[in-house]
Amino acid sequence: xxxxxxxxxxxxLIGRTTRLEKRVRMACGxxxxxxxxxxxxxxxxxxxxxxxVQVVRTAEMADVAxxxxxxxxxxxxxxxxxxxxxxxxLLVTDLTMYEACGRLYSQGLPGCHEKR
Amino acid sequence: xxxxxxISRLDAVAHTDKCALGKPDSPxxxxxxxxxxxxxxxxxxxxxxxxxTPRTLMSELREILRANRxxxxxxxxxxxxxGVISIEDFIMWLAAGEPDCPIGDKMTTRIDTLFAHEPLxxxxxxxxxxGYGRIPVVDKASGDLVGIITKxxxxxxxxxxxxxDFHTEEIHRYRASHIFExxxxxxxxxxxxxxxxxxxxxxxGSASSRLKKTLERxxxxxQIVRRAAIASYEAEMNLVIYTDGGTxxxxxxxxxxxIDVNDAGPGIPDIEQAMQPGFSTASEWVREMxxxxxxxxxxxxxxxxxxxxxxxxGKGTHLRIHIDIHADKSKG
Amino acid sequence: xxxTRIIERLNLRVCTAEHRLDREVQxxxxxxxxxxxxxxxxxxxxxxxxxxxxxxxAVAAIKGVAAxxxxxxxxxxxxxxxxxxxxxxPILVSSLSAFDLAGKLYxxxxxxxxxx
Numbered sequence: 238x239x240x241x242x243x244x245x246x247x248x249x250l251i252g253r254t255t256r257l258e259k260r261v262r263m264a265c266g267x268x269x270x271x272x273x274x275x276x277x278x279x280x281x282x283x284x285x286x287x288x289x290v291q292v293v294r295t296a297e298m299a300d301v302a303x304x305x306x307x308x309x310x311x312x313x314x315x316x317x318x319x320x321x322x323x324x325x326x327l328l329v330t331d332l333t334m335y336e337a338c339g340r341l342y343s344q345g346l347p348g349c350h351e352k353r
Numbered sequence: 354x355x356x357x358x359x360i361s362r363l364d365a366v367a368h369t370d371k372c373a374l375g376k377p378d379s380p381x382x383x384x385x386x387x388x389x390x391x392x393x394x395x396x397x398x399x400x401x402x403x404x405x406t407p408r409t410l411m412s413e414l415r416e417i418l419r420a421n422r423x424x425x426x427x428x429x430x431x432x433x434x435x436g437v438i439s440i441e442d443f444i445m446w447l448a449a450g451e452p453d454c455p456i457g458d459k460m461t462t463r464i465d466t467l468f469a470h471e472p473l474x475x476x477x478x479x480x481x482x483x484g485y486g487r488i489p490v491v492d493k494a495s496g497d498l499v500g501i502i503t504k505x506x507x508x509x510x511x512x513x514x515x516x517x518d519f520h521t522e523e524i525h526r527y528r529a530s531h532i533f534e535x536x537x538x539x540x541x542x543x544x545x546x547x548x549x550x551x552x553x554x555x556x557x558g559s560a561s562s563r564l565k566k567t568l569e570r571x572x573x574x575x576q577i578v579r580r581a582a583i584a585s586y587e588a589e590m591n592l593v594i595y596t597d598g599g600t601x602x603x604x605x606x607x608x609x610x611x612i613d614v615n616d617a618g619p620g621i622p623d624i625e626q627a628m629q630p631g632f633s634t635a636s637e638w639v640r641e642m643x644x645x646x647x648x649x650x651x652x653x654x655x656x657x658x659x660x661x662x663x664x665x666x667g668k669g670t671h672l673r674i675h676i677d678i679h680a681d682k683s684k685g
Numbered sequence: 686x687x688x689t690r691i692i693e694r695l696n697l698r699v700c701t702a703e704h705r706l707d708r709e710v711q712x713x714x715x716x717x718x719x720x721x722x723x724x725x726x727x728x729x730x731x732x733x734x735x736x737x738x739x740x741x742x743a744v745a746a747i748k749g750v751a752a753x754x755x756x757x758x759x760x761x762x763x764x765x766x767x768x769x770x771x772x773x774x775p776i777l778v779s780s781l782s783a784f785d786l787a788g789k790l791y792x793x794x795x796x797x798x799x800x801x
Contacts, residue, residue: 239688244798247728263784264784265718265782265784265788266388266715266782266784267735267783268716268718268721269588269643269644269646269648269717269735269736270590270641270643270644270718271590271644271645271646271647271648271649271652272646272648272717272735272757273657274583274586274587274648274649274652275648275652276757276782279575279579283641283785286716286718286721287642287643287718288555288556289642289643290555290557290558291554291558291590291642291643291644292643294558294559294561294562294586295558295586295643297558297562297565298561298562298565298579298582298583298585298586298732299556299579299582299583300575301578302688307719308725308797310520315555322396326788333714333715333725334714334715334716334783334787335713335714335715335787335790335791336791338715338783338784338787338791339787339790339791339792339795340791341784341788342785342787342788342789342790342791342792343791344790345774346784347780347785348425348782348784348785348788349782349784565721629687631737631759631760631762633738638716638738639718640719640736640738641720643717643718646717646735646736646737647737
């Protein structure tokens with residue numbers, strides 16, 4: 238499933254984790270970590286433009302399966318290192334968040350819904 | 354290691370009356386003291402020893418100790434006694450949140466041993482002086498492991514020899530495996546605390562990350578671990594964003610997790626307001642970091658079964674999070 | 686596509702500037718980071734975000750966006766609504782997540798023109 242995502246988003250893999258054991262079930266696009274924590278379910282793809290360490294911490298806490306940075310944002314080395322030790326694959330795409338969401342949605346990947 | 358009364362009497366003999374070795378008929382000795390000279394290590398030791406290898410993983414150690422109700426094992430490498438690994442080693446590895454590793458990395462390699470034919474008094478002395486819970490017994494000629502001995506074994510043997518009726522509880526108090534059961538049972542809580550540095554975004558989240566790893570290793574249900582981790586993380590971020598730092602203390606019992614977050618920071622003037630989704634006093638730079646959207650406390654409440662928040666402006670804030678663990682959901 | 690049509694097709698709730706909904710929209714922009722919106726958002730985009738505080742109005746006005754869409758049923762703050770009315774900025778609300786909303790918007794904006 239990781240290769241599909243990489244292909245769909247014209248993304249590149251950075252960091253040392255290149256395989257994904259679990260299936261990605263849904264996607265979430267956000268730059269606000271608290272909201273990610275409120276709504277994201279486990280095994281999701283997190284799309285974000287935020288590139289600092291807390292993104293990886295958030296992903297770790299919430300069992301995010303893979304992080305994709307949009308708008309061509311490259312995270313710093315300490316971010317990549319933390320993701321490596323947490324075994325979370327990191328992708329970078331030059332697409333905007335809007336375009337990335339659009340493409341993934343059109344391929345049938347669902348979003349994270351808050352239970353009401 | 355806690356001293357208990359019968360052992361104190363015995364080691365008073367061992368330490369102060371070393372010259373009395375071989376003279377057990379002096380009127381000062383009690384019957385049990387006599388016996389300790391009379392009996393050998395071989396009389397009291399356990400011959401069926403549970404062992405591990407240096408390649409066994411720390412994560413597997415938990416189940417081995419639990420299933421066999423022991424507090425440690427000798428580590429055997431190719432038939433040779435290579436070290437000893439104890440529950441204390443396990444707990445320290447757990448609390449430090451280190452990655453899984455072979456026992457070989459964590460075991461004690463400078464091993465004290467006893468010979469089978471030695472007088473039991475030597476075992477008493479050695480257990481007291483080293484403070485270890487168990488000492489491997491080896492054959493003098495070959496160096497092979499022939500047994501293992503603990504304080505409990507000594508007492509059990511003495512009492513049996515004395516034909517005293519004992520309460521099962523008395524014996525059980527000195528069985529080291531009870532320490533493990535106390536921790537995982539309902540008597541003692543496993544507690545660990547982390548300090549959180551205020552305003553330091555690069556470190557923020559590390560306390561919660563350690564907590565999460567520890568809870569996972571304790572075999573707690575992943576959904577519960579997730580809730581605890583998220584609640585802790587949001588609380589930790591609040592400490593970093595709004596205060597000069599504080600502490601996150603987690604207390605784990607088999608039926609519940611409690612997380613206390615304390616700071617001496619500015620305090621929250623209106624708690625009800627602070628609990629509303631979207632309400633935030635964060636400055637713009639915090640929002641640019643992806644926080645400050647006013648969802649932190651809301652998230653914490655969502656993740657917890659009960660939550661208490663007390664705050665005094667100018668003094669500080671105390672947040673207590675309760676998460677219930679339902680019986681028997683922990684993974685083996 | 687006209688904003689009014691988008692509102693209809695995406696089931697958006699209108700909070701402010703009901704009289705300013707006839708703009709033509711080409712694209713969407715998804716971001717919660719003000720600095721990023723200031724740098725990259727285009728005039729006449731619809732800006733999709735979770736942020737509900739008053740600063741979004743200033744940024745939206747500066748960039749000349751057609752409307753701001755708040756996702757996950759987020760309620761804008763009172764001050765935000767007041768400022769938006771002052772600026773004649775439409776604030777719309779969707780109950781979908783950012784990912785789903787962006788996905789749907791992307792799909793309808795990229796439909797072949799006949800289907801609008």
